[in-house]
Amino acid sequence: MIIGYRIRKGIVYFYFMARFSYLLLTLLLWQCQNGVDEIPIVGPAYAGPPTYDGGFRFPRTEQTISLGQRLFNDQNLSIDSTISCATCHKADAYFSDPGNALSVGLQGTPTHRNASALVNLAWYPYFFAEGGVRNLKLSSFVPINNRHEFGRKLHDVVEGLMADPTYVEEFNDAFRAQPITDAQFVTALAHYMAGLKYYDSPYDLWLGGDSAALNTDAHAGLELFQEHCSTCHGGPQLSSFAIAANGLPTNADYGRMNLTNNAEDSGAFKIPTLRGIALTYPYMHDGSYADLDTVLRTYNELRELGMNLEELAQLKAFLNSLH
Known part of the structure; x- marks a missing residue:
């Protein structure tokens, strides 16, 4: 009786171990196939740690950064396809708008304020002149909703992206999920802007x-x-x-x-x-x-x-x- 019990116990043990090993191997294979190399946000020691590290929900990867760069430069995101983030934030001037007191917005109307430089944003505690936005990821809501800049609602922008097969593919490559969501959109932009670092002066x-x-x-x-x-x-x-x-x-x-x-x-x-x-x-x-x-x-x-x-x-x- 004791020997039979031990045999049955051993069989159950080996069954669960085999089952666990199979599930673990499956998980490891999935991670290898879908694994991503996360790109951290780092600066020199004297800069200290950034206040924005890319967020915990989506890893900051080469794919999310590249997608964010495309979104940053895409005029089709504005209501009349004439304005992009890069229109007012030029890469060769610390992403400011040199020479313009106020930038030119939709239909030639001036923006409300001078376009500030976008430099080392990952180290900022808050954004915009009033300091009203406390997360880099949420900062893109403001120009998109502004009637002089993009003149749209964020969700409308995202719905428009879902009609573009190339964007659908890029978002899927970056986030491994469909459909495109508002959260993915603002994350991609934030992952790109967090990389606008300048510590070489x-x-x-x-x-x-x-x-x-x-x-x-x-x-x-x-x-x-x-x-x-x-x-x-x-x-x-x-x-x-x-x-x-x-x-x-x-x-x-x-x-x-x-x-x-x-x-x-x-x-x-x-x-x-x-x-x-x-x-x-x-x-x-x-x-x-x-x-x-x-x-x-x-x-x-x-x-x-x-x-x-x-x-x-x-x-x-x-x-x-x-x-």
Whole structure:
């Protein structure tokens, strides 16, 4: 009896082990066939970890990034097929719109604000001038819904993509699921934009330990910058990302107050990064300052900083080292 029981117990054990091994092998084979190489978002040590890591639901892969790049450059996403993200965010100028105070939107209408640079977005705590969006993945809702930019609803855009066989194939390759969803759309764009990283300027080389990366004027300008500007524009992203008023005219744009309806927030905007600033002119939320010389003179007078012409030139030399 005891021997028979042990035999039956052994048979049951081996049956379940064989069944488990079969299921495990099947799972491993599926992972090999469908496996993806996740691409992490990384920067230099001094930048610290990003606030956006690609999200936990969909891995950030070569396929999702490539798809996001196509979406970023596709004018057909706008209601009249004339506007893409790249229309106002040009790759050769830190994804800003140089030379344009306001970008040209749908049917030639101007956008509400100056197009900000899209640089190192994965390290941002929130987005847009009021700081109203706290996740990179959700940031694409704003231009798509804006009547001067894409003029559409996100779900309508996604439905349009499902009518394009090439998009259906790319989304399936990227996400291994059909049909195309709103979540896949915003994730692909975020995965691409998270890769718009710039950590190779002379200033970055200096931060990395190359003491010769800044010339004499730029180094003198750095010292002036640290004295007069670093409270608002400190840290590796050259911004505290605080929401604040700078004391300049806002041309009837109420800034943060548009979200909070709090009079104390009138004229307050997110402090922007200064990375690539020499190429992202004109300046301020409305593009009302044409060049760096105007900005520096204005702040020197407004804040009573007392810098002479030589010092202003040195500070400008440092700002020119940020790209």
